[in-house]
Amino acid sequence: MKNNRPAWDEYFLKLAMLASERATCPRMHCGCVFVRDKFVLATGYNGSLPGLPHCEDVGCLIVDNHCVRTNHAEINALTQAAIHGISVKGATAYITNMSCTSCAKALIAAGIKRVVVFSDFHDTLATQFYTDSGIEISKLDMPGKIINYEIEKYTSAKKTEKSN
Numbered sequence: 624m625k626n627n628r629p630a631w632d633e634y635f636l637k638l639a640m641l642a643s644e645r646a647t648c649p650r651m652h653c654g655c656v657f658v659r660d661k662f663v664l665a666t667g668y669n670g671s672l673p674g675l676p677h678c679e680d681v682g683c684l685i686v687d688n689h690c691v692r693t694n695h696a697e698i699n700a701l702t703q704a705a706i707h708g709i710s711v712k713g714a715t716a717y718i719t720n721m722s723c724t725s726c727a728k729a730l731i732a733a734g735i736k737r738v739v740v741f742s743d744f745h746d747t748l749a750t751q752f753y754t755d756s757g758i759e760i761s762k763l764d765m766p767g768k769i770i771n772y773e774i775e776k777y778t779s780a781k782k783t784e785k786s787n
């Protein structure tokens with residue numbers, strides 16, 4: 624029987640992709656998941672401040688060719704951890720896109736020790752800051768864009784005589 628179980632790194636990077644589905648800026652969808660000892664500590668995606676309008680609804684807010692309406696996925700994951708009083712010290716950050724410089728600096732200062740990202744990212748100042756700070760960058764092939772669920776294995780979702 625074929626084993627389709629994803630390895631841990633692939634699993635958490637897929638979770639980051641899943642988080643990115645909630646992103647609200649059409650210019651870019653990002654997701655970030657912090658993990659320590661195989662436990663998810665916090666997740667984030669790029670989105671507007673709580674209660675404020677989304678780029679998707681009112682358009683982007685462009686400054687110097689960047690949309691500044693949203694907090695980036697890494698920052699939103701950090702703030703989620705902060706709200707819940709969770710330390711991310713020593714954790715791994717799984718991110719769907721290589722961080723911008725500001726997010727890299729924030730993750731480094733928060734004690735992130737490893738970053739896992741898709742293999743085809745472009746080297747940026749973030750890469751340099753991570754490397755200079757002794758943070759391991761692992762590059763992974765992009766997991767399949769489609770998550771296939773084997774519906775027959777969800778017994779409760781199966782149509783039975785009764786539910787028909």
Ligand SMILES: [Zn+2]
Nearest residue numbers: 648678683690
């Ligand atoms: Zn936007």
Ligand SMILES: [Zn+2]
Nearest residue numbers: 695722723726
């Ligand atoms: Zn960023």
